Amino acid sequence: MLPATLLLLLFLTYPLGLGTWLGFTDAKVGRAGVWVGLDNYEYLFGDAVARLSLFNTLFYTVVASVLKFGLGLWLAILLNQNIPFKSFVRAAVLLPFIVPTALSAIAFWWIYDAQFSIISWTLVKLGWIDTYIDFLGDPWMARLSTIAANIWRGVPFVAICLLAGLQTISPSLYEAAAIDGAKPSQQFWYVTLPLLTPIIAVVMTFSVLFTFTDFQLIYVLTRGGPLNATHLMATLSFQRAIGGGALGEGAALATAMIPFLLAAILFSYFGLQRRAWQQGGGDK
Amino acid sequence: MSKEETQDTGGMNYLVSLPRRVVIVYIPLLVFLLVLLFPFYWMAITGFKPNAELLSRTGNPFWVIAPTLDHFKHLLFETAYPSWMWNTVLISTVSTFFSLAASVLAAYAIERLRFYGSRQVGLGIFLAYLVPPSILFIPLAYIVFQLGLFDTRWALMLTYPTFLIPFCTWLLMGYFRSIPFELEECALIDGASRLQILTKIVLPLAVPGLISAGIFAFTLSWNEFIYALTFISSSENKTVPVGVITELVEGDVYHWGALMAGALLGSLPVAVVYSFFVEYYVAGMTGAVKE
Secondary structure, three states, rough: OHHHHHHHHHHHHHHHHHHHHHHHHHOOOOOOEEOOOOHHHHHHHHHHHHHHHHHHHHHHHHHHHHHHHHHHHHHEEEEEEEOHHHHHHHHHHHHHHHHHHHHHHHHHHHHHOOOOOHHHHHHHHOOOOOOOOOOOOOOOHHHHHHHHHHHHHHHHHHHHHHHHHHOOHHHHHHHHHHHHHHHHHHHHHHHHHHHHHHHHHHHHHHHHHHHHHHHHHHHHHOOOOOOOOOOOOHHHHHHHHOOOOOHHHHHHHHHHHHHHHHHHHHHHHHHHHHHHHHHHHHHH | OOOHHHHOOOOOOOOOOOHHHHHHHHHHHHHHHHHHHHHHHHHHHHHOOHHHHHHHOOOOOOOOOOOHHHHHHHHHHHHHHHHHHHHHHHHHHHHHHHHHHHHHHHHHHHHHHHOHHHHHHHHHHHHHHHHOOHHHHHHHHHHHHHHHHHHHOOHHHHOOOOHHHHHHHHHHHHHHHHOOOOHHHHHHOOOHHHHHHHHHHHHHOOOOHHHHHHHHHHHHHOOOHHHHHHOOOOOOHHOHHHHHHHOEEEEEOOOOOHHHHHHHHHHHHHHHHHHHOHHHHHHHHHHHHOO
């Protein structure tokens, strides 16, 4: 009864193993590699671009995730209010998440265009700036621009998932807190947040995983440029393996992401466990 | 606002005064909506703009004075766009149905057939869902090449299920768990086989779950980028996202109008499917995250 197992073994477990193995070989496109031990990793460790991509990936993930969480939680709380056209608003909010990222990234590319950027146009008309901003040409500007695009895409996911969590919190808890004299901010800290923690942990794990391994946005917006300032590990491994033909090196880069992902998963798993216990102990 | 008033209104939203509500709820919400939806508006308006308007710096760029269908015409008749569209539809549909079928069997087996280690398999499925494509594409490219599937639609139809099956299985496991055991026991007593139970009892009850999983899987495979970019090289086999990115960008001359029109047309189908099944989609997304 398990054709799924077969397919997953062939196309998931096996590639995962194969990828790790390729990382230890000097395979090129069209040529099977031989075992070279840790050479790829040593080479990458000494490679300034690879180290830069690690920094970029961490920076990208941390900044984007923190902002996605903050904005997502805020949006979720707003959506949880009694507002008109609730279901319509909720559907519209999720739109950035469901359209193909590659295609919405094109829209951002156009929005960030050095000569015709609509943001620059507006700011110039408002008289806030004099020259057009070079969104994707300057290293730091490019980093922040890609992060902004990533946040734009990720906030709806975080918000809708957290909204689902918020809706499971019984209103009577807030009433009880209000009767006890809790201010709105206190209600948030002592009622909403503790009850939401388990779902926050899961949602943010997903968010961090997908941000860390992001590929499409960068590939479309900058291809890693300017001066490799926006290269993430995923885009660099694509460039090295498919563009440059060095499969082994690319695979090593991709494999190097796994420890970070595992760390994120374990962090949230143990965080979640502890919170669940605290809740059980606190409530009963 | 004084402290006493805040205390009075706390928790009971209907008591919050209107002006205050406008400031703390409606204005932020409006800003969120504007920012989240602006790129789509911009995509649409650019798609209809004639080139002259696109490149002029005078006038109001937020509006289009002489809308034109030129970009769409160019896209549909002078590029391989229609065949990318057809590829995407075909690949998404096939891999979705394939994954659903496999996932139903897998989820049912994990949930109901009490075999040794079923819990571990369930956990394994969840972990498999967390493996991101950007780690797998290199070894998968290697395998696809060895199987002689490189640059065929089969390459994508066979690899998309690697992220669809774990997701669908996980979602369906949750649904199957919510179906009462007793129904199946009744059917067993009446002499139904496992397969009959699955097709006549469990599946009809799990229809909402199937729709959720199907919609989600469809949009996921529609949006897939990195595999399609890596495994496909000839223009007529490309999917919409990859085709638009790789074929419509020629050198330094960006055909913004055509790019935006392509992005708009490529986003529409998922947006339409999504708008009909929002509730199922949200249920699928949040259902997969809960637990």
